[in-house]
Each structure stands twice: as C-alpha cells, then as structure tokens.
Amino acid sequence: MSAATPVRPTASANEAPSPDAKPRNIGDGTVAAPAPKASPFVATMIRLLRYAAASRARFVISVVLILVDRTIGTFRPLIIGSMAGVLAAGGPQSELERLVLLLGGITLFLWIEGAILERTVARVAQDALYRLRTDLVDRIQGLSLDFYDRQPIGELMSGVTNDSEAVSQFLSNGFSSALSSIVQIVTTLIAMLLLSVELTAVAVAIIPIVVIASSVIERVAGPAFAQLQSKFGETSGFQEEVLSGEKAIIAYNRQDLASDIHAGYSEVVRDVGARAQFTGLLAYPVSQFVGSLQVALLGLVGGILVIEGSLSIAVVVSFFGYSGRLSEPISQLGQILASALKASAGASRIFAIIDEKPSVVEEAGAVDLPTIDGRVVFDHVDFSYVPGRRILHDNSFVAEPGQKIGLVGPTGAGKSTILNVLTRYYDIDSGSISIDGHDVRHIALDSLRLQVGTVLQEPFLFSDTVMSNLRYARDGATDDECIAAAKDANAHDFILGLPQGYETVLTDRGANLSAGQRQMLTIARAMVADPRILILDEATSSVDTRTEKLIQSALAKLQEGRTSFVIAHRLSTIRDSAQILVIDAGRIVERGTHEELLAMDGLYRTLYEGQFRGTRGIESAEAT
Amino acid sequence: MFPGLRKVLGLYRGYRLHLAASQALMIGAVVCTLLVQGLNARLIDQGIQARDIDVVIQTAVVMIAIAAVAGVLFALNAAYAVLFSEHTAHYARDTTFRKIQTLSFGNIDRFRTSALLVRLSSDVENVRTAVLYGVMFLLPAPISIVVAVLLGLVTAPSLAPVMVGVLVVVAVVLAVILGGIQPLYDRRQQRLDAVNNVLQEQLAGVRVVKAFVREDYERQRFARSADGLREASLAPALRLALFMPTINFVIYGGIALLYWFGGRAVIAGTGLAVGDIVAFAGYLTAAVVPMALLAYLLPILSQGEASVARIIEVLDATAEVQDRPDAAPLDAAAMRGRVAFEHVSFGYRGADGRPAAIVLHDIDFVAEPGQTVGFLGATGSGKTSLVSLVPRFYDVVEGRVTIDGTDVREISQEQLRDIVGVALQEAVLFSGDIRGNITLGRPIDDDAMTAAAVAADAAGFVDYLPGQYDGAVARRGYNFSGGQRQRLAIARALAGSPAVVILDDSTSAVDVAAEGRIQSGVQDLMGGATRLYVAQRISAVLTADRIVLLDAGRQVAVGSHADLHRTSALYREIYESQLGPTDVPFQPDSGAPPATPPVAAPATDLPATPVGDVTEPGR
Secondary structure, rough: OOOOOOOOOOHHHHHOOOOOOOOOOOOOOOOOOOOOOHHHHHHHHHHHHHHHOOOOOHHHHHHHHHHHHHHOOOOHHHHHHHHHHHHOOOOOOHHHHHHHHHHHHHHEEEEHHHHHHHHHHHHHHHHHHHHHHHHHHHHHHOOOHHHHHHOOHHHHHHHHHHHHHHHHHHHHHHHHHHHHHHHHHHHHHHHHHOOOOHHHHHHOOHHHHHHHHHHHHHHHHHHHHHHHHHHHHHHHHHHHHHHHHHHHHHHOHHHHHHHHHHHHHHHHHHHHHHHHHHHHHHHHHHHHHHHHHHHHHHHHHHHHHHHHHHOOOHHHHHHHHHHHHHHHHHHHHHHHHHHHHHHHHHHHHHHHHHHHOOOOOOOOOOOOOOOOOOOOOEEEEEEEEEEEEEEEEEEEEOOOOOOOOEEEOOOOOOOHHHHHOOOOOOOEEEEEEEEEEEEEEEEEEEHHHHOOEEEEEOOOOOOEEEEHHHHHOOOOOOOHHHHHHHHOOOOOOHHHOOOOOOOHOOOOOOOOHHHHHHHHHHHHHHHHHHEEEEEOOOOOOOOOHHHHHHHHHHHHHHHOOOEEEEEEEOOHHHHHHHHHHEEEOEEEEEEHHHHHHHHHHHHHHHHHHHHHHOOOOOOOOOOO | OOOHHHHHOOOHHHHHHHHHHHHHHHHHHHHHHHHHHHHHHHHHHHHHHHOOOOHHHHHHHHHHHHHHHHHHHHHHHHHHHHHHHHHHHHHHHHHHHHHHOOHHHHHHHHHHHHHHOOOOOOHHHHHHHHHHHHHHHHHHHHHHHHHHHHHHHHHHHHHHHHHHHHHHHHHHHHHHHHOOOOOHHHHHHHHHHHHHHHHHHHOOHHHHHOOOOHHHHHHHHHHHHHHHHHHHHHHHHHHHHHHHHHHHHHHHHHHHHHHHHHHHHHHHOOOHHHHHHHHHHHHHHHEEEEEEEHHHHHHHHHHHHHHHHHHHHOOOOOOOOOOOOOOOOOHHHHOOOOEEEEEEEEEEEEEOOEEEEEEEEEEEEEEEOEEEEEEOOOOOOOOHHHOOOOOOOOOOOOOEEEEEOHHHOOOHHHHHHHEEEEEEOOOOOOOHHHHHHHOOOOOOOOOHHHHHHHHHOHHHHHHOOOOOOEEEHHHHHHHOOOOHHHHHHHHHHHHOOEEEEEEEEOOOOOHHHHHHHHHHHHHHHOOOOOEEEOOOOHHHOOOEEEEEEEOOOEEEEEOHHHHHHOOOOHHHHHHHHHHHOOOOOOOOOOOOOOOOOOHHHHOOOOOOOOOOOOOOOOO
C-alpha cells in the first residue's frame, strides 16, 4: 500500500491548479489571466476555465471555431441585404444567383462547423466536470477527520451536489456563450461601422434602454426572488416539522389544523412567487419591444438616408439583421453573468474543499510499521479538537500485547477520543503514543491503520454484496478467508439464508438486514482485516437476547490474541478486562481490574450501581 | 404527450379564465409582432422604394406603436401565465398536503417523510415551472405558427412551397434529434444519482474507509462512477449539439431559396416587391422559432411530467385505516376504557402495500379501567405494534381490539383518539410554545393543562422557563433535553383526559426517580383510566397490576411481577440481566403508590460482585 495518503495521487495533480499558484496564461495564451490581485470572482472563474482548458486540443479547437463561427456568420446579414439591394435595383439576376449561392455555401459551412463546435464544447465541459468532481473527491478522501467534524455530512453533501450542478450548467453553456457573445458583438459592430456610421449610431443608441431596463428589472426581481426563497424556506420548514411529527398529529386528530396552517404558508409562497416570477419575466417583453423598436427606427432613419441618396437600401436591410445580432448577445450577457455568479459561488465552495489541507500529515520519510505485537503506550498525552479546549489531559497507560483494556466513563468524557488519537485520526498536542516502541508520528499512516482494526458503534455497511463488504477490510482477501471470518463471527448461517447468499446485494447500506446481523457482519469484516490491535466501540442498539449472545461470542473470538480496547456501554462486557480505565472529563481517574475498582468505591462503583438501578448511566454516543 | 401535465392544466378550475386570458393575450402579442414585420414590407416598398418620406415616417411610428402594444400584451400574458402557474402550484401543494393529512401510520411508513417532502417542495416546483413555460410558450405555439404561415401566404402565395418545405424539415429535425432523447436524459439522471450515492456513502462511512485504509479504492470507485456520468451526460449533449446549427441551417437555407425563387419573380416583375421578400423571411423565422423552442421546453416539460406522476401517486393513495361509513357516534365522556385484545394477530404491510409477515400472534388479554398494564420484551418483540392497535394506528389482521366492548373499527378515528391518549415512542415537539405543545390546539383550559404537566413531572422545569407555559419551543424541541421532551409528550397525552392512556417507552430518557414521580402522577390524575405502559426497562413496569411479557410477537406470560417472577424463566432472565440476581423477588406495594420510587430498592442490597450475568455468554 502506498504511503501517500494525504497527497493527491492521480495524474490530474499535474493539471489541477494548486491553490497558491499564481494564475498564468492558459493553453496557447488565448485567455490572459490578470495578476493575483484579481477579485475572488475573477480568480474563481479563471480557475474554472483552467479545468476546461485542461483538454488542451479540444479547448483550442473550441476557441478557434467560435471565432470562425461568429466572424463568418457576420457576413450573412450583409449578403441578405445585398440580395435585397439587387432586387430593389431590379437585377441583374446573375448577381442575385451568385449571392444566393454564397449564402447557401456559408450556411452549409456554418452548419458543419457549428455542429463540430457544439459537440467539442460539450466534450470540453463534461471533461472539465469530471476532472473537478474527481479532484474534489480525491481531496475529500485525503482529509483528516477534523474536516468531517466541522462539516455535517448532510450539509457537505447537499453543498457538493448543488454547487457542482451550478458549475455544470455554467461549464456546459456559460464559457462558450460568453466568448461567442463578445465575439459576436465585436464583429457585428465592425461590420456595422464599415457599412454606415449613422445607422450604427441608431442601433447603438437603443442599447442603453436594454441595459437600463434589465438593471431596473434586476433591482426589483432580485429582492423579490430573495423574499420568495425565504418564504419557500419557511414553508418547507413547516412541512418538514409537521411531516416528521405526523404520527403525533394523527394521534391527536390535528390534521385539519395542520392543513389550514399549511394553506396559509402556501398562499404566501403563491403570492410572493407570482410577484417575483412576473418581474423576472418582464425582460422578455422588453427585449421583444426593443427588437421591434430597432427595426422601426432603422427603417425610419435608413429610409430617410436612402431617399436622400446617401445610403443604399441593401445597407438598411443588412442592418435589420445586424440589429438583432447586436442586441441579442447584449441581453444574453446579463443571463450569462447571473449564471457565472452562481457558478462562481458554487465553484469557490468546491475549491475551498480542494484547497483544504489534511491536519494529520505524514512525516517526510515516515517508515512502514513492521508487524507488531501490540504493546501500546500512552505517555502524558494531551489533546484538544479545537485549540484551547483541551479534551484529554495527561493520559498515560500501557496496554501489553493481547490484553483487553476497557474504557468507561460518562458521555463526553473522552473515551472515543483516546482511540481516535491512537489511530492518529487526530494529532495530539503533547506527550507521545507509541506502538511496540514506534512513535505513531514517525510511521506511515496506512501501515499504522492497517494493523489497527475497528468495530464501530453504528455498524456501517456499503450498498454492495455481502462478499464485497467483507473483502473491503483487506485488499486481496480470498473468498475462503471471508467465509471463514463470517463463520467465526456467527454470520455464516444467516448469510446463507439470504436470497443470494454471499452475493446478496445490501440495499441502502444494509437496511435489508437486522441490527444484529449488521453488527455481526462488521465483526466478520474486522476479522478479515486480521489486525494486531482491536478497537471495539460497543453497539448501543439493543438486540434480542439470543442475537446478543451470538454477537458477544463473536466479539470474544475476535479479541483472542489481540490487544483490544473496548468502549463499554454495559459494564458486563468489560468485567474480565486486564485493565479498566475510568475516564472522566478527559482524565483517567481510576484504573484497575473490575474487583479493584469496585473496592475503590469511586466513580466506577457509582456507574456500576447506576446501571443496576436502571439508569443509563454510562451513556454511549460520545460526541466526536 | 405529457398526459400528467395536461391533467394538471385542468386541476385548478378557479383559474381557467387566467389560462384563457393568457392564451388570448399571447396570440394578440404574436399577431402584433408579425404585423411589425408586415409593416416593414410597406416601409421598404411604399416608403423607401417609392421615395415617400411621409410613408416612411408614418409606417415607422405605427410600427413602434404596435410594438409597444405587443410588449404590453406580452407582459400581461406573462402576468396571467404566472398567476395561473402559481395558483396551480398552490393548489397542488395544498391538495397534496391535505391528502397526506388523511393518511394512516402505515402509509406514512411506506412513503417515508423525506419522499413526501420532496413531493411537496421540488416536485410542486417542477410542475409550476413546466406549467408556466408550457402556458407561455408551448400552448400558443400552434396558433403562432398558423398565423405566421397565413401572413406569409397572403404576402406571397407563390413562395408557399418554401415555407411548407422549411416547416416540414424542421419537424423532421425535431423528431430525429429530440425523439428518443428522453431515455438519454433518464440514463444521465440515474448516473447522477449513482454518483451522489457513492459520495454520500463515502462521506457517511468515512470512518470505515479510513479504518481499513481504503481511500485509494474509494477514489477509484468515485472516478469510475464519475466517468459513467460523463459518458451518460455526453450522450444527450452531443445529440442536442446538432440542434441549433441545424435549425440555423434550415432557416438560412430557406431564406436562400426564398431569394432564389422570390427574387427571380421580383426581377421578372410578377407583382412581388423587395419588401415582400424581406417580410416573408421574417414570417418564416417567426414560424420556426416556436418549434425550435421545443428543444428547450422539452427537458422542463418531462421533468414536470415525472413530478406530476409522483404527486399523483400520493393523491391516489388510500388511507390504510378507514372509518366505517356507519360508525356510530359514541358518548366519549361515558367511556370507561376497558381495553380487550381478543386473539389478535397483526402484521405490517410490505413496500407494495400488501400484508407482510405477521409480527403479533394471538394476543389476548384484558386491561380493566383503573388498571396499569405493562408490556415487556426485547426490542422487536412487538410491544409498540401491540399498543398501536388500540388507537387504531394500524388495523388488526385477525381477532379484534375492543374498548368497553366496542370494536375499535366501529368507532370513528376522531372519537377514538379522544378516548385514547398516546405518548409516542419518539417524543416530538413542535415549534411554538409549551402551551401549544401540550394542548396541540385542542380546547383544553389552563387548569387541565397545568394538572397534566404536574402529573407528567414537567411542571417543575416549565416553571423555571422564562414565560413558563408561554416559553418558546424550538423546531422539534431542540432546546429541551430528551427527558424534558418526553415529559411534555406525556403531559400532552394526559391533557385531554382520555379514558385510556398509553405511554410507549415514554420515560426511557428520564432517570428512575423521575420515572417514579411520573408513574404516581399519572396514577393520581388518571386513577380511573386504563393505563398501558410499554417499557424497555423492567423498573418501569414492576408496579403494574399486570405485565404482558412478549417474545418474538407472542404473548408468553401475563401476570403481576410476583407471578411472573415465579413462573416465567424469560421474565427472570430479563429481571436479572437488568437488576441483578436477588434471592428475594421484589414485592410491589399493593396499596397506594409509594412516594419514593420502589425500584431503587434492589440496588441497596446489591452484592459487591454479582455472579452469573446473563448477558455475558460463554464464560
């Protein structure tokens, strides 16, 4: 196993921009990047563009074809105007036929070229998205657990999904539209100026109307949509609250009341939504009107100029075409900018994750941990998740190879934390942790974790076959080894009872198994890993007495010959420990065997008796 | 196409006028826009060509006026379309919510809360968007096309073949490119879901991934899945990439033909003028655009269609528990609350709505008014299922449950749930205040509310709150501890003075002393009611008049603590695993409830080193 956990190992590392690298020119230099003082928006856009530019050849082809497409396209209104001019002059027919053939030829060319362009752009966009997604996950996989502590998984997930959707929309359309809009505006303006400065002035004079109208609309619609969003949120909140408490609503006949309150929320969404949507849609009639206004004004001014004899009718007809070619991209730029802002917000959140640095970093030249006996030594270990808020104080203990160590204490005392620092999910503040004399900070992370097996409180399984779930524990484990482990974990019998035995696919992470079966599978999985040191965070979900016995015997088998640490929620399971550590507020306050601790008449005894009184005194779920 | 969306258009009857108005306005707007094109011809031919400045000015002014009218009509059309779509969305949201409120526990279990929420939010939103754009752009499309074609034919009948030819080609292009694209979109959606599932699983299982050092494996797994998505996204994108270039090709090809044929006619002087050709080109484009829009509408429409189907699935659901049409009204106040299970069997329904495995077999017991009956057994033994049958959250499969001799299926659910007060296993609080959470809007006066809070041992902490019973409760009661939430849920069950009180493991998060206070409080307040207690902890049912011991859905023993301790091995096993072995079984006080929790008693003479812990096997 490679020792490069925190380092992004894939080929894309060459292409993916590192966070602090200065923006540089892209590809063949078609896009000039401003200096580092660029605003966050520009910087994010450039970084996104570099994902697109990574498919170098296709990217260059796209840019060239956009330039070609918009430049050649500019000739179409000119030709159509010229044809009208020929007709107005009454001929000659040969000239008309020449122009028609020219238009036909250009149209045919633009068809083929346009198809190639659009398809290339689609490929560039999808490749960029693929690269962005895999970069993101490459990094997420390399981050330490503190990252997950800071971000609730649900939030992270919906963030990543929504953000990549916004980026996806922009990558598929935004970049190419932005470039082609700009090229179209420039080429159209050049053509117009060459034909008639006066008519260009008329066409351009209308642009401020478009800009002002759309900014007015934006100023009204923006807040309206923000209000809609918040009303929508309130309504969803109410729906969520009622539906998650639906059984209580049913039990007390409150359905009608809930419906009536909901109708009130829904009406507000309807009314606020109607206002927001309407203002948003106003851009459409405005652009329709401006289009017609342009044609009328060009006809008016152009007509007068033609009658005065200073302009040909061909130019006026050409301008009918050019006016649309000019105002269309201008009104589109607003939408492109809006989608760019959305994409930039999304992308910056994604980049923020890609730029995260793992907090636990392997030392340069860290060596693999040789096969160990399992002697664990904590020496004056201090630790805090958040600087300044110490969780573990001065923890020292020794676990000899093969010993069973029980950890007990109230919720939040730091039991799980001790095991989190043992496997170096977090780095300690001071003191040292060593295994068979090797300080965990000096050894390769993977080689450490491969020798420490964990059975977690909440059995987590993947939505895959039973066999794949077992083999997950060790790359290269054979089917026979997995089946042997399942037998040892008392799981073999129920697995054979599943519809396809070991090849049964677990749905929804094992929702088709009972809680006890899931626990037995995770025990079997830990057996496949065959670790030297074992960490058991006892399951809290209660199972029936028979299953409980099977699980306990499986766990006992798993612990045989291994140094094991058991976080107990029922003291009965750790009574036979070689040593029990009683943790309170991050300190080891008592230690010894069960009998010794009871005799001490301290916290352990209190916990023990509390349990017998029925209180769930030594609670589980330590908040990590 | 889109049968669901078409159905939705008829859903909101109150706003049919909006729909009609929006269509009429849209057609007016389209006609005005086309008139501007026609006037363009006049401006060129009778103005510029004829060198008549007055006509030029006149025509231009009329064009601007008509364009302004068209703009206003477009805006009004948008207003009506928006109103129609928002009202339809509101109607769908309201109707769906009301429908959900008629459903039973079983329906809710099967639909899952998260899925129902999606239907109320994003599905309704998809429908709204589809209706809005459909009404604005799709419905008026046929008429727009017809008007454009007619104007073209009036202008230059000889050019009709070009117009018809272009439209036919566009239709073929649409059919070829868009036909069969839906499965490609569906496949993309599946792959997107797959990518999200992989990511979700990696995030949720991060500790497992790290524990087994499988980061690289997960990276590859994600990359494979993302590659699948890239491929699936590319398929419809590549196809759609042909669309706009092809439409442009057809339009400009048509214009070329127009000038080829029409131009010859103009030069030959057969009555066609330059302006006619220019205007005709405008009509041609105007006829193609609504068809081309279909490419952009199609994904929106099919998404809306899929959402309609999901909403209809909810609307078509039938509540699992139904009142009998002939359910006779009872005098709720006269109910005494004698609960009898007569050979009851019960099973939940499977995901397909059909009866699945039986989870309760032949349950048969009576709980007399004034009695406390405890239900004990391991997780999954059927305790909660059993008590759910009393307020008829689910219907029995065999046998019957009666209250005062009346089958609960003969009582209307509304009355039944006034008779039976349940504190559910999950203590749900709603945002608002304490008062609202106890009364839930029922007509319960302050005295009854306070008495219920006292009995549920909630009055103590409520009195310390700022505002006491007006104290704020955050969403789902997050500002209260689990034990406090449970006590408020119990108060809620007691406040309605029901004849039958059910506490479904409702004291699991409170300590033993508080549990004792609650039990005696309930006894004091509801002494005449039948009390059914479900418990994980044996301490919660020790003092019950009768204990029903369940194992794997069967009632294995019924009796008092003393009876069961004597006769049932399973009971002794549970007792000893929880309270430790004792030679002298606990004897409940048969008289008044003890002031101090009696359950503390066994702990006082706890041996220093108990032997033979039954939960520990094989030692």
